[in-house]
Amino acid sequence: MTTVGHSTATPLEPVPAPGSMLTVNAARGLAVLRISLGFVFLWAFFDKLFGWNYATPAERAWINGGSPTKGFLSGVDVGPFPGFFTGIAGQAWADWLFMLGLLGVGAALVLGIGLRLAAGAGALMMLLMWFAEFPPARTTGAGEATHSTNPIMDYHLVYALSAIVTALTYAGHTWGLGRQWAKLPFVQHNRWLI
Numbered sequence: 001m002t003t004v005g006h007s008t009a010t011p012l013e014p015v016p017a018p019g020s021m022l023t024v025n026a027a028r029g030l031a032v033l034r035i036s037l038g039f040v041f042l043w044a045f046f047d048k049l050f051g052w053n054y055a056t057p058a059e060r061a062w063i064n065g066g067s068p069t070k071g072f073l074s075g076v077d078v079g080p081f082p083g084f085f086t087g088i089a090g091q092a093w094a095d096w097l098f099m100l101g102l103l104g105v106g107a108a109l110v111l112g113i114g115l116r117l118a119a120g121a122g123a124l125m126m127l128l129m130w131f132a133e134f135p136p137a138r139t140t141g142a143g144e145a146t147h148s149t150n151p152i153m154d155y156h157l158v159y160a161l162s163a164i165v166t167a168l169t170y171a172g173h174t175w176g177l178g179r180q181w182a183k184l185p186f187v188q189h190n191r192w193l194i
Contacts, residue, residue, distance in 0.1 A: 022169065030171035031112075037162050038109025041122065045102035062099065069094045072132065077141030079134030101125050109166065112176015116194050119167035126160035170194075 022030075047054050048068040051061025060066035073089035076082045088094040101121055108118035133156070135148040148154070165171075172178025178194075187193045 027169075027171070027174040030166060030169050031174040031176065033162055034109050034112060034115075034166040034171040035175065037122075037159060037166065038106045038111075040159065041102050041106030042110065043106075045099060045106055048099065048102070062095070067095050069098050072129075076132045076134075078137035078139075078146065079131055081131055082141070085132045098125075105163070109163070110176075112172025112174075112178040113181040114193055115163075115167035115170075115172050115178065116192055119163040122163040123160035126156040126163075130154060130156040130160075 044055070046052065047056050048066075049062045051058035051064060051066070056066070056068075056071075058064065060071065062068050067090040069088065070090035073085045073094075076085040076089075102125075105118045105122040105125070108114040109122075133146075133148075133154070135146075135154045136151040137146050137148065140146055170178060172181070181187055182194050
């Protein structure tokens with residue numbers, strides 16, 4: 001017969017806050033990840049804005065009348081939403097949202113501020129781009145190989161997860177302005193801005 005009552009087991013010790021479990025080297029590693037990822041977003045922004053001849057030739061730069069979304073989205077012909085993506089390719093509102101997203105997420109990551117918002121926006125952007133490229137597809141609409149190397153995981157999802165990890169681990173506190181940002185009264189009253 002079992003009895004229900006007081007346990008003789010000792011209570012568990014409280015779990016330390018996650019930030020206190022990071023070593024100095026781990027915090028620095030996360031800061032390097034944060035800054036590197038921010039640089040990826042900022043580079044894409046400036047390349048599309050000025051046409052630095054990496055992904056965007058100068059004649060298709062945004063400042064020269066080009067569209068940051070048209071080249072990528074107009075070629076979408078696989079996956080569950082090809083009509084949606086080709087329909088917004090080159091739309092002014094899509095160009096502005098995309099460019100503001102690249103700039104905002106990149107700046108927030110490099111500076112180490114607003115990482116929760118940056119992680120959410122960056123992850124959403126990357127998830128949409130994953131759907132546009134749709135790695136599970138083996139062939140394009142024309143029957144050509146997509147050259148996808150993995151049917152699930154690709155760099156868009158790795159970037160999205162990395163942004164989330166930097167926010168969850170307060171990576172902006174190391175080599176960034178995260179601590180100062182978190183102390184601002186406006187941010188104290190709006191914790192989602194941390």
